Amino acid sequence: MAKFFRGDKRRREMDRKRRTEEKQRRVAMRRDLRARGLDPDLYDSNGNLRPVDPATGQPHPEADDDDDTDGAEPGA
Numbered sequence: 001m002a003k004f005f006r007g008d009k010r011r012r013e014m015d016r017k018r019r020t021e022e023k024q025r026r027v028a029m030r031r032d033l034r035a036r037g038l039d040p041d042l043y044d045s046n047g048n049l050r051p052v053d054p055a056t057g058q059p060h061p062e063a064d065d066d067d068d069t070d071g072a073e074p075g076a
Contacts, residue, residue: 030040
């Protein structure tokens with residue numbers, strides 16, 4: 001057994017579980033939007049139309065639709 005335990009296995013397991021839960025949340029959100037007749041690529045989780053990039057004509061990709069931040073910088 002290693003003298004200094006790093007916890008890498010537990011961290012990997014927690015990361016894997018977190019990613020799985022996030023994916024399930026995204027899939028459920030997109031399924032709900034489709035059930036309401038909205039295209040998940042054009043609408044956010046609240047049913048609001050996403051802003052469109054004028055250069056490409058495509059909606060702006062968003063990292064997280066359920067972001068609760070108020071525009072503050074991370075770590076500030």
